[in-house]
Amino acid sequence: MLANFNFRIIFEYLPLFLTGLKYTFIIAIVSLALALIVGIIACACRISGIKVLKYPAIAYIEIIRSTPLLVQIYFFYFGLPTLGITVPEIQTGIFALMLNSGAYIAEIIRAGINSVDAGQIEAGHASGLNYIQRMRFIILPQALGVTIPPLLGQAIVLVKDTALLSLISVMELTRSGQTMTSERFMPSEAFLTVAFFYMVIYFCLKPLADWSQKKLIFREAY
């Protein structure tokens, strides 16, 4: 099956894979940071009582969640130039990933805020705290712990999602595999190496997510 697996060629192409890996990291980290900002804003609009903010936020979240990421990427990739906006593919890709993950993160944060017991909020009312103070001192500190495990889960998903940017010719990890396949026609070597690198990232993030989950359950036991 893998009898004639050629390791030499992988070492020859290692610089290419490492560049790909570097870009995968950069794209994932930048879009995660931006998605957190978008998610927090979208969630704040979603749970606010103001209709002008609430309904657009709901529409944004639901539209993103019910269409595939690939379609969103193509939408911006093919759509932005028709509006006269020409930016490098990598920026289009990060923009699409940001909007996509932002919607999921908004839902994660909302679930965290909803998980805070109603009695806590009433207690905040009774102590004479206003909305912002209640958010800051009572709801958010408690919600934060609940949101961390799913946020790490979303980070894992986001790393995998960056692979789709290879389809709009962003030079990341999957694209380096495609490049090697087209130059040498050795798909086994190329894509198994790519899969190996993704697995390494996964095995770094997954224990972290599991650990945070465990910590949380432990804390809730008190």
Add this chain to the structure above:
Amino acid sequence: MMSFYFGRLVEIFPFFLTGLWMTVKIAFLSLIICTILGFILGMMRASHNIFLKRIIGFYVAFARGTPFVVQIFIVFFIFPEWGLQLDAFPAAIVAMAIMGSAFVCEIVASGISSISKGQWEAAASSGLSKLQQLRLVIVPQSLKVIVPPLVGQYVLLIKDTSVVSVIGVTELTRVGWVTVIRIPEGLMVFALVGILYFMISYPLILLSNYLEKKMTV
């Protein structure tokens, strides 16, 4: 110019419908396979056989740890080297089955492990065999925990079918990709593609929300 392209788009709308039909076909077939395989694997994973657990654990880690695009490339480009030549459509189904059954397996396994030990013991002391215990006692109870996230997973899987366009299956995303070359109005073409996806997955999202509310007591 815009209205001209809009007219063209209306003209070739039947093409989009064939793409939609292909997406539905792939989604339907692979969801059935994923569910069956996922339940079998999930029950095996919840068993106490360490060897089985390890193998399935590794399989699940592979399916969840690597992007779906890479998995499709592995199925489509590497399987032939190992002697399994597949056309685009079967390759898409196989890749979806490999990826989806791992996710379903995790949901089923965690559902089964949420059932208290006493139920297993009671079933065992009623003289049921291991398989009967699972089939008659454990799985029916755990369905309550399994079904809401399962429907949510279905939505994700349906959306993932868009990725099989990379190996040339003419489904909805591929149709959009082919069209945008002829009709260079990216926003319009992919908005239409998005609306068609929305029509399939939004009802399922609503169903999943409803089930989640109803089944968590």
